[in-house]
Amino acid sequence: MVRFVDVGNINRWAAETGVERILTDMVEYIERDFRRWPSFDKAPRVASHSPLGVIELMPTSDGETYGFKYVNGHPSNPSRGLQTVTAFGVLADVQSGYPTFWSEMTVLTALRTAATSAMVARALARPASHTMAMLGTGTQSEFQALAFRGVLGLNRLQVWDTDPAALDKFLRNLAPLGFEIVVATSAADAVFGADIITTCTADKANATVLTDEMVEPGVHINAIGGDCPGKTELDAAILLRGDVFVEFTAQTRIEGEIQQMDPDFPVTEIWQVLAGQAVGRRDDRQITVFDSVGFAIEDFSALRFLQDAVDHTTFYTDIDLVADPDDPKDLFGLVTAGSPALV
Amino acid sequence: MVRFVDVGNINRWAAETGVERILTDMVEYIERDFRRWPSFDKAPRVASHSPLGVIELMPTSDGETYGFKYVNGHPSNPSRGLQTVTAFGVLADVQSGYPTFWSEMTVLTALRTAATSAMVARALARPASHTMAMLGTGTQSEFQALAFRGVLGLNRLQVWDTDPAALDKFLRNLAPLGFEIVVATSAADAVFGADIITTCTADKANATVLTDEMVEPGVHINAIGGDCPGKTELDAAILLRGDVFVEFTAQTRIEGEIQQMDPDFPVTEIWQVLAGQAVGRRDDRQITVFDSVGFAIEDFSALRFLQDAVDHTTFYTDIDLVADPDDPKDLFGLVTAGSPALV
Known part of the structure; x- marks a missing residue:
């Protein structure tokens, strides 16, 4: 199971914890990662440009944990009642490649930018x-x-x-x-x-x-x-x-x-x-x-901070994102397990 | 709201629809996209390598819809009871940059590879x-x-x-x-x-x-x-x-x-x-x-096929992934709306 923090949960977490306290604590996570900057894989972000804006993927890894953020930037969005920037992000285990944590990041990006x-x-x-x-x-x-x-x-x-x-x-x-x-x-x-x-x-x-x-x-x-x-x-x-x-x-x-x-x-x-x-x-x-x-490392730090902060709380839900058959070679058996008749 | 197809739902969809029929129909989606190949943005995939495997992001866009897949490849995973390859993917609206559809793709990648x-x-x-x-x-x-x-x-x-x-x-x-x-x-x-x-x-x-x-x-x-x-x-x-x-x-x-x-x-x-x-x-x-x-375009076609296939069905759930305040400049007001006392 992957832990997922949706918009409702991050807002509830922020409101109950207090934004100023979150920001103050998050600074320590970001600074710790900046101090070990050379240990991060710093791939360039991948941008897809269009006339109205850009969609970017920002990955990084410290060799143990991999993280990336999806983020858009559309300056004309507010004129249509939409956010200029929205984002979400994922952490994964480098050893297995399995995703472990997934969060909205519109709010989290606002927090990490200020904390940085x-x-x-x-x-x-x-x-x-x-x-x-x-x-x-x-x-x-x-x-x-x-x-x-x-x-x-x-x-x-x-x-x-x-x-x-x-x-x-x-x-x-x-x-x-x-x-x-x-x-x-x-x-x-x-x-x-x-x-x-x-x-x-x-x-x-x-x-x-x-x-x-x-x-x-x-x-x-x-x-x-x-x-x-x-x-x-x-x-x-x-x-x-x-x-x-x-x-x-x-x-x-x-x-x-x-x-x-x-x-x-x-x-x-x-x-x-x-x-x-x-x-x-x-x-x-x-x-x-x-x-x-x-930069991607700030998002990585913010995601790790959030992952730790919501542990043992009700501010996340478990989602079933990774198909995991008992026999790793039998994905087909998993897919068709509930098949009513012919495949 | 973003539509989300988790492992349980894709398996239920596959079992109830039939894998052979899905594959046959999906081929038409992929072929239609291959025939308009020059209209796609073909960014290279972004790989993060580690001693045990690789994690990749594979983006593409046709100017209207943006899509990307997260996929890992860890050959030694089966020896630990894990899948060699797991994946998930997202579609987004190029005009607004907002994500619209999100799915597990371990099963979907198996389907699109065979269909291709x-x-x-x-x-x-x-x-x-x-x-x-x-x-x-x-x-x-x-x-x-x-x-x-x-x-x-x-x-x-x-x-x-x-x-x-x-x-x-x-x-x-x-x-x-x-x-x-x-x-x-x-x-x-x-x-x-x-x-x-x-x-x-x-x-x-x-x-x-x-x-x-x-x-x-x-x-x-x-x-x-x-x-x-x-x-x-x-x-x-x-x-x-x-x-x-x-x-x-x-x-x-x-x-x-x-x-x-x-x-x-x-x-x-x-x-x-x-x-x-x-x-x-x-x-x-x-x-x-x-x-x-x-290639990323196959994932794009498969995600669009799935998005259409589950429309008007119970094979997806709505998730709240994009913070969307009434006033686009008032993200803070949204975050702290439920604040019990001081921020």
Whole structure:
């Protein structure tokens, strides 16, 4: 039997456990896997592009457990009442090849993206950071806010979005949770005085959400929205002024903010900082940029975290996914066991 | 909601519908897709290798529907009471990126492999064929026998396997179904006088199941077992004497019998024969070889066939796989809707 976490169960789990606690705990799973980064099989994701979007498969393996995520990205989906990004994922046993765990990952991707951001900010932002600017208050925004509070203790948010309904939704969801929230009058207003700037907008275009003159020395920039070819958010000048940290260089050069730069533009892989093999922040005036695109190992960590978290709970169901005849060579006998008459 | 066909439901469907009828109907779905082969996105499969086996993702798309299969291959699994190959698959809507259909595919892969073999034999074997030799009576063998009877009317089987238990199992399963079955004393004995030779052995090795002198003029060889790097079944001399037909040349050169040959060894893609763009059999003395490795489009066709076949039946269940908040930007509100207290 394969354990399956459907949408109802993951929502029940998140609501009963608490999103902030989940995010805080998940960071430890992701960081542990980033520290052993070289032990993972890092196959490139396989993309199938169409005029309206992309469907991708993102596999990885640590030699014991195999995992993959199915994820789509369709920027025009919200105009039809659909999610831009939906996902599901599977874990399997490398020894037997049998799937063991299967989960919805629309919610889980939102959680792991926020947890990864907070993990990176813990390594790169100034220790005394207490204010975060958020440009974009869409699907990902509340998860980011809770992850940063849970992991860094950040409590003040300066937010801005061009969509007033998205701002209203953000306030409705987070105001009851004890944040100090300032709704800015512009992106520049939101960014002013912030220790950390999170950009998470969803347009599939090379936009400039953040311009160079808005960025003060010492800031950490958590750039979430530039995550596919042709989609960026940052002024290229910011990348030149700051130091850029990435998940997996080969992928980020295609999908991240650095697609604007030369192919040899210097970057540091964040796992090296976490493993003590590279320097993160050098001083309080340095600008650090996390050029986040999302990588398969984060999904792997999130799936393993969820698998452990729902063990001995009612937040999963067993599904019969693997045909398993008593005699491994007699699949036919299994298939036709209930045959009423002739086959 | 996504429709899900689990092991219990596919077995119930197969037993109640009849395996031979399913195979015969499925051939038409596969052939229709092979005839429009150029309209498919043919991404390479993504393999994750380990000492004991391989886990692969096989995606494809026709621009309207996207499909992929997860499949493992672990030759030592039967020694631990497990299946060598298990699989599951998903269909999705290209316009929205949302998954729509999800099924076990261990059974479905067995069905589509046999249906593909029979489809190819209908195009390549001599029209008057009535006897098939089968070298290997493992998991795939009964499905092959029923597909060839359903599609070509073949009723006489000359079978051989080095494992007496596998032979017994084959007889137990198929003798009640009206076949004329002869258990041979050797591979050469099984092949003698046969119109079609099916090789389906499972060793992960370069073995020679069929040697050149066993093969008489006019025979069609349905070579199933050579399906991954380092695994072949045929004497290379047979490939030189006959004409070789493949699914997708680039993949077969790596995985099929022709991995033994030079990279420019001439082959014909079977879709071209089915679409009337290439010649299949020229005369009654020509040896034709189908070097089968299995391709993503066959899985796509099989999934679409199953999706149509179970529509308006009780052979599927609805599962909640896609988180779909009323406001697409308010995933957080959906996740925390049932929150008892603080998030």
